[in-house]
Amino acid sequence: MTALLTLTRRELAGHFFSLRGYVIMAGVQLLLGASLLTVVYLLNGLAYDLPFTEKFPQTEFFWLVLLMVAPVITMRTFAHEKASGTFETLMTTPVSDIQVVLAKFIGSYVFFLIAFLPTVIYPFLLEHYAHEALKVDSGAVWSLALGIGLYGAFFMALGCFASSLTRSQIVAAVLTFAVGTGLFILGYLADLRPTEVQWWHHLVQHISMLRHMQDFSTGIVDSRHVMFYLSLTAVFLFFTLKSVESRRWK
Amino acid sequence: MAEPEPDTPPMIEVNHLTKYYGGRPAIQDLSFTVPHGEIVGFLGPNGAGKSTTMRILAGFLSATEGAARVAGHDVATDSEAVRRRVGFMPENNPLHDDMRVREYLKFRARLKGLDKPTSRDRVEDVIAQFDLGDVQGRMIGELSKGFRQRVGLADALVHEPELLILDEPTIGLDPHQIRTVRQHIKELGKNHTVLISSHILPEVEVTCSRLLIFHEGTVVANDTPRGLEQSLGGHHRITVELQAPQEVLHEAWEEMAEIEHHRVLPAEGDFSRCALTPRDGEDLRPRVSALARARGWPLRELTRERHTLEDIFVHITREDDD
Numbered sequence: 001m002t003a004l005l006t007l008t009r010r011e012l013a014g015h016f017f018s019l020r021g022y023v024i025m026a027g028v029q030l031l032l033g034a035s036l037l038t039v040v041y042l043l044n045g046l047a048y049d050l051p052f053t054e055k056f057p058q059t060e061f062f063w064l065v066l067l068m069v070a071p072v073i074t075m076r077t078f079a080h081e082k083a084s085g086t087f088e089t090l091m092t093t094p095v096s097d098i099q100v101v102l103a104k105f106i107g108s109y110v111f112f113l114i115a116f117l118p119t120v121i122y123p124f125l126l127e128h129y130a131h132e133a134l135k136v137d138s139g140a141v142w143s144l145a146l147g148i149g150l151y152g153a154f155f156m157a158l159g160c161f162a163s164s165l166t167r168s169q170i171v172a173a174v175l176t177f178a179v180g181t182g183l184f185i186l187g188y189l190a191d192l193r194p195t196e197v198q199w200w201h202h203l204v205q206h207i208s209m210l211r212h213m214q215d216f217s218t219g220i221v222d223s224r225h226v227m228f229y230l231s232l233t234a235v236f237l238f239f240t241l242k243s244v245e246s247r248r249w250k
Numbered sequence: 251m252a253e254p255e256p257d258t259p260p261m262i263e264v265n266h267l268t269k270y271y272g273g274r275p276a277i278q279d280l281s282f283t284v285p286h287g288e289i290v291g292f293l294g295p296n297g298a299g300k301s302t303t304m305r306i307l308a309g310f311l312s313a314t315e316g317a318a319r320v321a322g323h324d325v326a327t328d329s330e331a332v333r334r335r336v337g338f339m340p341e342n343n344p345l346h347d348d349m350r351v352r353e354y355l356k357f358r359a360r361l362k363g364l365d366k367p368t369s370r371d372r373v374e375d376v377i378a379q380f381d382l383g384d385v386q387g388r389m390i391g392e393l394s395k396g397f398r399q400r401v402g403l404a405d406a407l408v409h410e411p412e413l414l415i416l417d418e419p420t421i422g423l424d425p426h427q428i429r430t431v432r433q434h435i436k437e438l439g440k441n442h443t444v445l446i447s448s449h450i451l452p453e454v455e456v457t458c459s460r461l462l463i464f465h466e467g468t469v470v471a472n473d474t475p476r477g478l479e480q481s482l483g484g485h486h487r488i489t490v491e492l493q494a495p496q497e498v499l500h501e502a503w504e505e506m507a508e509i510e511h512h513r514v515l516p517a518e519g520d521f522s523r524c525a526l527t528p529r530d531g532e533d534l535r536p537r538v539s540a541l542a543r544a545r546g547w548p549l550r551e552l553t554r555e556r557h558t559l560e561d562i563f564v565h566i567t568r569e570d571d572d
Contacts (some may be wrong), residue, residue: 002360002363002365003360003361003363006357006360006361007361010357014348017348017349068503081486084340084344084347085340085341085344086339086342086344086345086346087340088305088310088344089338089344089345089358089405090342090361091309091310091311092309092336092338093333093358093361093362094309094330094333094334094362094363096330221287229513247310247311248311249312249313
């Protein structure tokens with residue numbers, strides 16, 4: 001337990017030791033801020049009937065952030081240690097493989113949450129400065145936050161797995177981005193052909209992250225969506241563990 | 251569950267260890283034993299299996315076949331106990347460049363399972379031991395190679411391991427730094443069993459009490475440096491520089507029955523430099539000096555070459571090829 005705590009702290013601190021961590025946080029907030037501006041513009045100029053929380057995750061910037069942030073946060077986790085050789089000094093201390101995997105994951109995930117944290121004040125900012133008529137449904141805000149949190153868990157696990165496969169941070173980042181974006185685009189298929197009902201259409205509807213986020217943003221916490229993200233997180237953490245263990249039998 | 255252990259199991263016990271890397275054996279049917287308290291050198295060219303063996307002993311890799319025990323604990327089934335007892339410094343001494351020296355050592359001590367007060371004391375100890383006081387607040391990435399090496403050694407030692415495994419600890423250092431590291435290793439050998447690897451022969455020759463010579467994934471020799479030298483037999487060459495005409499010297503060496511082979515070359519001044527190989531390992535020096543005195547030849551050098559490990563190494567590894 002001490003080892004897990006020590007490792008997690010080091011993982012998290014690693015983000016703040018260099019400029020990288022601050023650049024990521026600034027980038028996230030810049031793009032989310034742009035997303036907020038887009039929404040404000042819409043609310044300002046046009047007759048618009050969707051609540052703020054629902055519009056927010058439909059902007060391009062929102063998804064740009066979500067798809068970009070996982071690769072840049074997680075690409076370092078294993079790949080950097082493998083390339084620099086510190087993976088060897090790490091794995092020859094009496095820590096277990098699972099502790100290492102969990103520490104890398106938790107470290108990345110906590111950093112992800114920190115980078116997104118300021119976003120929580122957006123809706124209240126809006127409410128404070130906007131016209132009286134604008135009411136923010138705080139329930140929807142929290143369910144959207146939950147959605148982003150679940151999404152983050154899955155993508156951090158995916159990123160850790162990609163990073164554990166290679167010594168190159170670039171390869172890890174591209175892999176995470178490709179798989180993440182691929183999954184996201186698959187979700188679009190659900191919207192593209194809504195009339196034609198085939199087996200894959202049902203499947204695609206279930207994995208459409210856009211739909212998931214829409215549900216969360218309207219205040220619906222669907223347990224199927226929650227399970228979707230939680231189980232994928234678990235699966236990719238398991239894959240990561242197997243990948244870390246593979247040095248023994250490879 | 252636990253087997254009854256003998257009173258003091260050897261520090262390292264390797265039995266028929268084999269490791270395949272993508273279908274090719276990195277080490278093959280490796281067996282050797284290292285008793286407590288020795289400084290053991292793994293010697294061999296790159297790719298001979300030294301690093302692979304060290305990584306298995308340190309608990310980083312698993313063997314394909316065979317077993318290895320460290321202080322009586324199996325490296326495969328009891329890996330955590332082994333890792334607790336081993337201090338490992340991998341090749342090129344990888345460190346976290348973005349951490350400060352003291353912070354890094356503290357992090358490592360905690361990872362290795364020391365509690366807070368103990369880790370504080372131990373970090374204090376190793377900082378003093380390796381003279382890192384002046385750089386303890388510096389970033390590791392900014393340190394010179396010599397300091398980095400000392401940080402690596404301090405890390406390997408911070409949890410007071412019984413066995414130290416150092417893979418090429420002096421590679422890339424300048425001669426002065428090499429001497430410092432060598433001194434540290436000798437010092438460590440007093441209280442620990444130390445395993446170092448090198449492909450540079452003088453390196454291990456001066457530090458180690460026992461040498462294991464690796465060649466193509468197997469140990470081809472396991473002995474003390476002196477023992478290895480003796481096992482090679484006599485044939486100590488004599489070099490002598492005399493002031494005498496070359497033809498006369500040729501004749502003189504021909505006449506001496508103990509000399510198997512000789513060579514005479516001109517040297518500076520009127521001197522000649524002769525290389526004499528004895529027939530059966532005899533020390534020729536008394537005979538040669540007596541001859542020089544009898545003939546009145548001025549003598550300015552008379553040396554007997556010892557076999558260097560270089561010769562031993564070439565000799566042993568050649569045998570395989572023949």
